[in-house]
Amino acid sequence: MSNPLRSEVVKLYKNLLHLGKQYPKGEDYFRGRLKIAFMKNKDVKDPNTIKDLIARGEYVIKELEAMYYLKKYRAMKQRYYDNKK
Amino acid sequence: MKLLVAVKRVIDYSVKVRVRADGMGMVTDGVKHSMNPFCEIAVEEAVRMKEKKIASEIVVVTCGPKQCQETLRTALAMGADRGLHVEVSGADYESLGPLQVSKLLSAIVRKEDIKMVLVGKQAIDSDCNQTGQMTAALLDWPQGTFVSEVVQEGERLKVTREVDGGLETVSLKLPAVISSDLRLNEPRYATLPNIMKAKKKRIEVLTAEALGVSVASGLRVLRVQEPPRREAGVRVETPEQLVTKLREIGSI
Numbered sequence: 001m002s003n004p005l006r007s008e009v010v011k012l013y014k015n016l017l018h019l020g021k022q023y024p025k026g027e028d029y030f031r032g033r034l035k036i037a038f039m040k041n042k043d044v045k046d047p048n049t050i051k052d053l054i055a056r057g058e059y060v061i062k063e064l065e066a067m068y069y070l071k072k073y074r075a076m077k078q079r080y081y082d083n084k085k
Numbered sequence: 086m087k088l089l090v091a092v093k094r095v096i097d098y099s100v101k102v103r104v105r106a107d108g109m110g111m112v113t114d115g116v117k118h119s120m121n122p123f124c125e126i127a128v129e130e131a132v133r134m135k136e137k138k139i140a141s142e143i144v145v146v147t148c149g150p151k152q153c154q155e156t157l158r159t160a161l162a163m164g165a166d167r168g169l170h171v172e173v174s175g176a177d178y179e180s181l182g183p184l185q186v187s188k189l190l191s192a193i194v195r196k197e198d199i200k201m202v203l204v205g206k207q208a209i210d211s212d213c214n215q216t217g218q219m220t221a222a223l224l225d226w227p228q229g230t231f232v233s234e235v236v237q238e239g240e241r242l243k244v245t246r247e248v249d250g251g252l253e254t255v256s257l258k259l260p261a262v263i264s265s266d267l268r269l270n271e272p273r274y275a276t277l278p279n280i281m282k283a284k285k286k287r288i289e290v291l292t293a294e295a296l297g298v299s300v301a302s303g304l305r306v307l308r309v310q311e312p313p314r315r316e317a318g319v320r321v322e323t324p325e326q327l328v329t330k331l332r333e334i335g336s337i
Contacts, residue, residue, distance in 0.1 A: 011278075014277060015276065015277045015278070018276075018277040018280075019277075024099075061276075065274040065276075068274065069271060069272070069274070071099075072098060072122055073267070073271075075098050075099070076098070076122055076123075076209075076267055077267065079209075080267070081267065
């Protein structure tokens with residue numbers, strides 16, 4: 001059970017957990033979903049498939065960061081810039 | 086060129102703020118805090134200047150209680166080099182306003198040989214929009230406020246400002262004070278690995294006395310109030326009812 005990619009998977013999981021703290025639907029909701037998503041692939045052994053899955057995880061990280069940025073930007077825009085109608 | 090970026094720890098933008106029971110401030114205990122969004126933009130701009138080799142070192146500074154060091158960590162994770170924490174707590178922190186902060190900032194600028202100060206145009210908690218202007222005045226430096234673009238041209242900065250009804254482009258002589266507007270850039274996210282790395286970066290703790298600044302405030306908060314609550318509407322079934330209702334409240 002010592003897959004060389006193990007540490008990368010753990011790192012990905014930790015990074016996603018950290019991002020989940022800001023999730024609009026709540027950290028608990030995110031954490032549950034995250035765990036299910038990872039557990040679904042727990043039996044994957046092929047290194048190339050694992051690499052693909054990690055790449056997908058990285059993509060999700062990028063998407064989340066973009067979503068958080070956009071959410072904040074919109075909130076600021078609404079509060080400070082959209083008052084002239 | 087050494088840059089100073091001032092950041093503020095505020096109640097997170099996504100939290101609904103509540104007025105404290107004594108009516109003299111906001112409920113802050115157990116409430117999520119984060120870096121003021123406009124300060125994030127200022128930090129991002131400084132980091133980009135460093136990436137373009139315009140800046141040599143980025144110093145971030147914050148004034149407030151111990152928890153403010155988290156905010157400094159976020160700035161360090163985004164790419165700032167070192168942090169300064171001016172510890173202000175208790176009653177002094179409650180009354181800490183733009184004037185006191187700008188006095189502290191200008192004292193740090195004199196001490197650290199800073200060439201440019203970047204601040205967010207305003208904080209989302211107090212909405213003062215004064216710190217940048219006051220700092221520039223105290224230092225007697227030129228200021229570029231509500232900035233949506235900064236370009237360095239030798240010993241000058243070409244700055245695009247967002248003004249009512251359009252954009253204004255001004256040229257400032259360095260050293261200068263810049264206050265960021267919303268459209269200056271898209272701040273990067275402080276990722277977990279970067280936050281971990283930022284723990285190795287240095288944070289120096291200072292006090293106002295050590296900087297020779299008095300943080301006494303001439304202002305006194307009389308009352309903090311919530312805006313009036315919107316009253317619930319009523320549902321009418323027929324146009325006749327609508328007319329009667331409107332008559333009742335005297336609209337027609």
